[in-house]
Amino acid sequence: MFLIDREKNEAISLSKKTFQELNFKERRHLQEWICKNTDILGEKLLVIQKEFSGFDDTKERLDLLAIDENGNLVIIENKLDDSGRDVVWQSLKYASYCSGLTKRNIKDIYQRYLDEQGEQKYAEKLLCDFFGVEDFNEVELNNDAQRIIMIAANFRKEVTSTAMWLLDHNIKIKCIKVTPYELDGQILLDTEQIIPIVDAEEYLIKIANKKQEELINKERKQTRHTIRIDFWTRMLQKMNDKSDLFKNISPSKDNWLSCGSGYSGLVYMFVVTGNYARIELWINRGLQDENKILFDSIYAHKDKIELSFGDQLDWQRLDEKKGSRVAYWLKDVSVFNEEDWDRMIYFLTTNMIKFEKTMKSILRDIMKK
Template sequence: MFLIDKEKNEAVSISKKSFQELEFRERKHLQEWICKNTDILGERLLIIQKEFSGFDDTKERLDLLAIDENGSLVIIENKLDDSGRDVVWQSLKYASYCSGLTKSDIKDIFQRYLDEQGNNEYAEKVLCEFLGIEDFSEVELNSDDQRIIMIAANFRKEVTSTAMWLLDHHIKIKCIKVTPYELNKQILLDTEQIIPIVDAEEYLIKIANKKQEELIHKEKKQTRHTIRIDFWTKLLQEMNEKSELFRNISPSKDNWIGCGSGYSGLAYMFVVTGNYARIELWINRGLQEENKELFDRIYTYKERIESDFGDELDWQRLDEGKGSRIAYWLKEVSVFNEEDWPQMIEFMTSSMIKFERALKGVLKDVIKK
């Protein structure tokens, strides 16, 4: 690594160091750096435990356990100046141990980690925020194969060879090379993804996926997506018999469907999860300030709207977010329990019709202002 001296127009060598001569330790230093900034690994991860030892009949500990943005578990093994011969075997063992962790297990593991760190937040809330999902019942964790990330200053040939073979056989593995440098008593850390090579990563993944598709015949089974499609199909059939509002809307694999209100940025929404059903008017015209002003103008008609609707509504200005909503809920029902469907569909369709009628005149008056 070189430092460019612009005044002298020359490249000055920066001294390459080993972790040992800098007196850095695996757990005390490298592990903590990763915990505090997962960009070292080239991606956004949520660390959910360190020195994890929650394996039956073994005292083994994996260095770091994380969740990626798809909800997959990531096993992270840190070594310093040398990867050692056994790091791949260790990582595979830990991945196999973690394959059986349930969503509830992962939540509990993460909650213990937060408690140990003196963090007063709730695991469910942090996981939802990290994954960008509103309700924890919609979160899917460890539903795909586990991933492995190995990090070291040097990787032995037997390690890189095995990692390449595993990658070719659909094991999601990544090797990150870290190199410390010293300049004027300042320590610099260079990171490089050596497996898979960054420029070829997308291509290699596509090839691996193609091979997998050719070898594996997917079994037909009802998934969360197909359950939602079935539910929305039945709801829309019922809704279209009562109203024209959702006439041109198709069933969706998502946990919501929406239609226009006739005004830009205002949509009527149906939302379902494993815990509740909800109807709402979603307000998002692009700018946060405009959305809040519009919500406030509608709110001045609150008494009239709720009187016409026949019940109290949930007025969510959502000051920290861009949009706002006016909602009505049915709690303790689940889209994944078909026995709840008749109650949910009746609630949502009849409530939406009353809801739209109660808001129609108000929106006309408000938008004119």
């Protein structure tokens, strides 16, 4: 690694070090750095436990347990200057132990971690925030294969060879090489993903996935994403027979669909979960203060709006968040229960048409001002 001196127009070599020379320790230093900034591993992760030992009939501890943005459990093994020869075997054991963890197990593990760290926070809420959902029922955890990330300054040949073989057989494994440098008493840390090679990662994953394509396609029919697409397809057919509001909207794997209102940052949304169905006007024009002023302007017409709509609405200013919403709910229904679909579709389509008609003149007058 080199430092470029702009004035002298030259590259200055930085002093490459070992963790041992710098007196850095695996648990006290490298593990803590990862906990506080998972960008070291090249992706956004939520660390839910360290030195995890919650395995029956064994005293073994994995270094870090995390969750990725797809809800997969990630087993992280940290080594310092040498990976050791047994790191792959250890990681595979831990992955097998973690494969049986349920959604509730994972939430409880994370809550214990927060409590141990002295965090006055709730695991359920933080998990919802991490995945960007409102309802914990929408959080999907450990439904896919577990992942392994190994990090060390140097990897032995038997480790890299085994990791490549596992990757070829669709085991999600990653090796991160980490190197410390010193410059005038400052320590710099360089990280490099060596397996899979970053530029070839997508290609290698595609090759591995192709071998299981038929099995994956069969399993997908039972996934939540497929169920949602089927629901939205049926609902949009009904909606488009009654209104042009969602005419150009396609079915989605997400639990929401939206369309524009004709004004920037104001969208009409359908939302469905395992517990409810909802229509709403979502207000988010980018600036929090502007959103709250706009919400207050609409709320000033509350009585007129609810009289025209024919029922009370849920007015959510959401002071702690950037956006605000005006919503109408149908409780105790589930998008994952097809027997509820007709009732949900009737509720969503009928009330969205009425809701948009009610809001149209109000929004027009407010936006003019």
